[in-house]
Amino acid sequence: MLTPVRSLAVTALSAFVLAPLSGCAGLDTRLPSIAAADLKAEKQAQEKLALTEWDAMAERLLRVGRPILLANEGLCPKTRPNIGVFTHESDNYEKRIRDGARRELGVGDDSEIFHIAPHSPADTSGLLRGDIIRDKDGDALDMHDIQKALENNEKLTVDRGEDKLPLRVTPDTACAYRLRLKQSSAVNAYADGRNITVTTGMMGFVENDEELALIIGHELAHNTMGHIRKIIGNLILSGLATRYTRPFESEADYVGLYYSRRAGYRIGGVEDFWRRLAKTEPKNVGKAKTHPTFPDRYLRLAAARAEIKTKEEAGEPLIPNFKTADTGADNPS
Numbered sequence: 001m002l003t004p005v006r007s008l009a010v011t012a013l014s015a016f017v018l019a020p021l022s023g024c025a026g027l028d029t030r031l032p033s034i035a036a037a038d039l040k041a042e043k044q045a046q047e048k049l050a051l052t053e054w055d056a057m058a059e060r061l062l063r064v065g066r067p068i069l070l071a072n073e074g075l076c077p078k079t080r081p082n083i084g085v086f087t088h089e090s091d092n093y094e095k096r097i098r099d100g101a102r103r104e105l106g107v108g109d110d111s112e113i114f115h116i117a118p119h120s121p122a123d124t125s126g127l128l129r130g131d132i133i134r135d136k137d138g139d140a141l142d143m144h145d146i147q148k149a150l151e152n153n154e155k156l157t158v159d160r161g162e163d164k165l166p167l168r169v170t171p172d173t174a175c176a177y178r179l180r181l182k183q184s185s186a187v188n189a190y191a192d193g194r195n196i197t198v199t200t201g202m203m204g205f206v207e208n209d210e211e212l213a214l215i216i217g218h219e220l221a222h223n224t225m226g227h228i229r230k231i232i233g234n235l236i237l238s239g240l241a242t243r244y245t246r247p248f249e250s251e252a253d254y255v256g257l258y259y260s261r262r263a264g265y266r267i268g269g270v271e272d273f274w275r276r277l278a279k280t281e282p283k284n285v286g287k288a289k290t291h292p293t294f295p296d297r298y299l300r301l302a303a304a305r306a307e308i309k310t311k312e313e314a315g316e317p318l319i320p321n322f323k324t325a326d327t328g329a330d331n332p333s
Contacts, residue, residue: 047100055105057203058181059115062086064209065196065216066117069174071263075319076224081150081171084120085127086179087111087143094183106130110140125169132159133167144178147171177223179216187277189215191222193229205280211273213265217256222248225255249291250300257304258320267308271301 066084073079089111093101101107107114113131116122133141134157135149141156149156156167177196184199191197196219198212206212222228227248261267274294278285285294292300311318 044100044103047097048104051097051100051104054181054183054200057200058086058088060203060209060212061179061181061198062115062117064212065179066120066174067263068213068216068220068259068265069177069179070172072220072224072259073173073175075259076175076177076220077226078176079173080147080176082120082147082174083122083125083127083150083169083171084117085113085122085143085146086115087133087141087146088114089140089142111142111145112140121169121171125167127158127169128160130160133157134159147176175220175224177220187280189219191219191228193223193226196220196223205277206273207276210260210265210267210270213260213263214256214267214270214273217259217263218252219256220259221252221255225251227252246292250297253297253301254304255320257301258308258318261308262318267305271298271305274298274301 062084066082069076069082088105088107090098090102090107090109093107105114110132113122113127113129113133116127116129133146135141135145136155140159141149146156150169150171158165158167177191177194180195180197181203182197182199185201186199187201187205189196189198189202196216198215198219202215203212206215225248230248257267257270260270274297278294281294284291291297307321308318
């Protein structure tokens with residue numbers, strides 16, 4: 001219930017907003033004029049900057065993320081053929097920037113190869129950016145459909161300009177989760193059980209490939225450990241108590257660090273990511289909601305790193321310490 005003072009304030013504001021206006025307020029200064037041609041040119045210049053950055057981020061996400069999907073396929077419950085490409089088409093871009101994507105990235109209406117991972121089957125087989133992979137019915141395939149077609153041993157062809165070539169490629173086997181780049185300024189990444197999505201904000205925040213590998217490994221762990229289903233179940237059973245989601249974040253940090261190291265990424269000091277993030281999001285230093293606090297994540301990652309180092313020095317396999325199914329005791333192997 002509103003207090004009398006608040007009620008008076010709301011009534012006065014409502015009267016002001018709803019009163020008929022005789023005219024909109026105007027400026028008190030004379031702004032410099034700009035030519036329409038200059039505005040158009042600057043718009044295109046800024047679109048080029050944005051799309052060039054998007055292009056580079058997509059290349060980096062594939063280059064850093066694919067080795068993690070490959071190195072951990074033996075620990076993933078779902079695997080799929082992978083030739084190492086990102087595809088794109090004009091509809092992947094928002095309408096406001098679609099013309100710019102056509103102009104700057106050369107993207108068309110059909111799904112076509114956007115990026116190719118170094119030393120991947122797509123790379124060694126001679127596939128090129130702009131190639132269009134089609135099925136037997138002539139439909140252009142995106143990277144997800146390419147994987148499914150290869151899984152079914154379908155015969156595919158490659159459109160390269162006027163040429164139509166048979167696709168001759170022997171795919172690798174990788175974890176069956178798609179890497180996706182999302183346009184967003186938020187420093188974030190998330191998993192949904194099928195995909196690993198990293199925002200452009202996160203791509204801009206990570207300082208090196210090791211930090212990006214840490215993030216990708218974390219999201220892969222969410223998928224492989226079935227966290228999405230478990231988190232939803234806990235929220236329902238607990239009446240939306242967020243404290244029951246935090247342990248899964250800690251487990252994803254732990255398992256994800258193993259995934260990163262198994263792919264060959266350096267992990268020395270990688271926990272400093274959380275100290276840097278604390279500078280921009282200090283509210284998460286001392287308060288936990290759906291995720292553990294940054295100090296908690298920093299210390300647990302440091303401990304996991306030490307555990308991995310001990311195993312490497314002892315020549316032990318880099319497998320997280322899973323609990324045994326029958327007793328719940330820790331399994332050191």
